[in-house]
Amino acid sequence: VYYLIRKRFAQCEPKGTHQPPLPPGPKGKPLIGNLFDIPLVDTAKVFAEWRSLYGDIIYLEALHQRILVLGSFEAANELLAKKSTIYSDRPGLVMLGELMGLDQSFPLLGYCAGWKHQRKLAHLALNSDAIKGYAALQEEAVGLFLDSLVDNPNDFASQLRLASGRIVLSMTYGVPIKSPESINFIAELEIMMEIIGRGMMPGAYLVDMLPWLKRIPSWVPFNNINYIATEGRTRLLRVVGLPFEYVRQRVSTGSANTSFTATCLELEGATEIEHHIRWSAGSMYGAGSETTMGTILSFILAMALYPDVQKKIRMELDRIIGHSELPTSDDRSRLPYVNAAIKETLRWNPVVPLCLPHYTSDEDIHQGFRVPKGTIVLPNIWAMSRDNISGIAPDKFAPERFLDTCVENTALDPYSYAFGFGKRICPGRFFADNSIFLFVTGLIASFVISPAGPDERHTLLETPFRHGLMRFPESFQVCILPRSKQVATELKERAKDKSG
Numbered sequence: 414v415y416y417l418i419r420k421r422f423a424q425c426e427p428k429g430t431h432q433p434p435l436p437p438g439p440k441g442k443p444l445i446g447n448l449f450d451i452p453l454v455d456t457a458k459v460f461a462e463w464r465s466l467y468g469d470i471i472y473l474e475a476l477h478q479r480i481l482v483l484g485s486f487e488a489a490n491e492l493l494a495k496k497s498t499i500y501s502d503r504p505g506l507v508m509l510g511e512l513m514g515l516d517q518s519f520p521l522l523g524y525c526a527g528w529k530h531q532r533k534l535a536h537l538a539l540n541s542d543a544i545k546g547y548a549a550l551q552e553e554a555v556g557l558f559l560d561s562l563v564d565n566p567n568d569f570a571s572q573l574r575l576a577s578g579r580i581v582l583s584m585t586y587g588v589p590i591k592s593p594e595s596i597n598f599i600a601e602l603e604i605m606m607e608i609i610g611r612g613m614m615p616g617a618y619l620v621d622m623l624p625w626l627k628r629i630p631s632w633v634p635f636n637n638i639n640y641i642a643t644e645g646r647t648r649l650l651r652v653v654g655l656p657f658e659y660v661r662q663r664v665s666t667g668s669a670n671t672s673f674t675a676t677c678l679e680l681e682g683a684t685e686i687e688h689h690i691r692w693s694a695g696s697m698y699g700a701g702s703e704t705t706m707g708t709i710l711s712f713i714l715a716m717a718l719y720p721d722v723q724k725k726i727r728m729e730l731d732r733i734i735g736h737s738e739l740p741t742s743d744d745r746s747r748l749p750y751v752n753a754a755i756k757e758t759l760r761w762n763p764v765v766p767l768c769l770p771h772y773t774s775d776e777d778i779h780q781g782f783r784v785p786k787g788t789i790v791l792p793n794i795w796a797m798s799r800d801n802i803s804g805i806a807p808d809k810f811a812p813e814r815f816l817d818t819c820v821e822n823t824a825l826d827p828y829s830y831a832f833g834f835g836k837r838i839c840p841g842r843f844f845a846d847n848s849i850f851l852f853v854t855g856l857i858a859s860f861v862i863s864p865a866g867p868d869e870r871h872t873l874l875e876t877p878f879r880h881g882l883m884r885f886p887e888s889f890q891v892c893i894l895p896r897s898k899q900v901a902t903e904l905k906e907r908a909k910d911k912s913g
């Protein structure tokens with residue numbers, strides 16, 4: 414085994430040539446490198462702590478796979494944005510990509526023509542102008558969510574999952590917000606996202622680091638690689654295939670609702686690019702739902718923990734919008750505190766704390782250090798979110814850190830890091846931002862959120878977080894009560910009007 418591994422990774426440094434040093438990092442063990450230094454839980458937090466030992470650019474190796482962790486916005490911007498031609502590839506993941514088939518979707522596709530094609534299609538649907546066309550469906554889904562909270566406030570997490578899924582499903586495939594299909598599609602997606610979330614973490618599957626393991630026949634005892642891969646592949650084909658077929662059938666009978674997929678399928682020459690349409694749509698659907706849900710779960714937790722902030726948001730909404738209306742995106746520029754609270758939500762618990770892994774397609778020399786070709790690059794969004802520029806402690810939920818009327822130096826703007834970097838920056842960021850705005854303002858204009866009981870603040874402070882590619886609070890309880898009977902009635906009436 415030792416021989417095979419050395420051979421597989423013999424791409425190591427040519428001997429005798431003088432090369433700039435690799436960036437600093439923890440000393441690894443022979444053969445396995447830093448494999449056991451990389452924690453599977455709170456990975457981004459631990460990497461952030463290492464900054465004090467090694468600086469902003471940390472180099473690791475796990476079974477000879479090179480890994481670079483970027484711990485500051487400056488480092489991420491210098492490498493991923495300014496040198497994007499070198500740093501925009503993705504590592505080939507054997508389990509999720511090659512064996513399950515996820516490498517056809519553009520978040521995992523390398524920096525190649527197929528990626529450019531799918532990304533271009535997604536940009537058509539999600540650029541800052543195009544997203545205005547989806548405002549009505551976002552408002553409808555948020556309205557239904559708020560209405561559901563009047564009767565089932567304890568069910569907020571699953572209702573939020575449904576609403577976030579419905580928004581993306583409706584934009585991507587035109588599935589009506591209230592249709593029964595949406596519930597089935599979202600349930601399938603949820604399981605797939607859990608598999609993807611786990612599989613994207615460094616070291617999750619040994620076969621990613623030792624690809625020859627995939628050749629071991631499935632009858633060999635304890636080898637479950639093929640079983641996991643087949644199960645994942647079948648699920649993925651369902652998640653991407655079922656909603657696509659739903660639209661295709663409706664396009665052929667002329668009964669499709671407006672959606673990204675329907676618009677693409679009606680383009681001239683659509684059949685030649687059908688593969689790209691299918692995977693571009695699947696990518697947006699997969700990438701857009703859980704990220705939005707996780708962000709709003711963090712916001713709900715923050716509101717229960719920080720009642721003063723909640724009050725200030727409500728006061729601004731009441732003063733600028735009034736009591737009987739819910740704000741729309743047109744009101745945004747008049748709501749500085751709300752905008753600061755949204756930035757704070759993206760910062761307080763960033764939902765993708767280690768971004769998606771980038772990968773170097775060439776060697777680079779940066780500040781006298783060598784970054785070899787084939788290095789996985791992890792921008793540590795969590796570390797960037799912990800800056801102390803404003804003088805307000807990073808763990809506190811305080812929108813004031815973004816208001817120059819409150820602090821001398823405002824905190825680093827999370828829109829510059831929470832959605833990633835360079836050519837790979839999240840194409841859904843404008844769409845996501847509008848969904849977040851509608852959830853945040855709808856919730857606070859209509860409800861009071863507080864801890865579930867008098868001594869429950871302490872329990873909330875201990876809320877467990879989902880770990881993996883995405884990090885968000887789960888299994889916590891809060892009390893969500895309509896501000897008044899009148900507000901509850903108005904929510905019900907609005908929801909009825911929309912579905913009528």
Ligand code: HEM
Nearest residue numbers: 519520697700701704705765769832833834837839841845
């Ligand atoms: C709060 C919500 C969201 C957050 C925080 C978020 C964050 C991110 C981040 C950090 C990346 C990785 C960027 C990089 O590699 O540098 C990403 C990629 C991506 N996001 Fe989002 N995202 C959100 C919502 C959405 C939505 C709503 C959609 C689509 C409707 C979407 C679609 C995508 C896609 C397709 C990629 C892959 C881009 C590529 O590899 O070229 N995201 N997102």
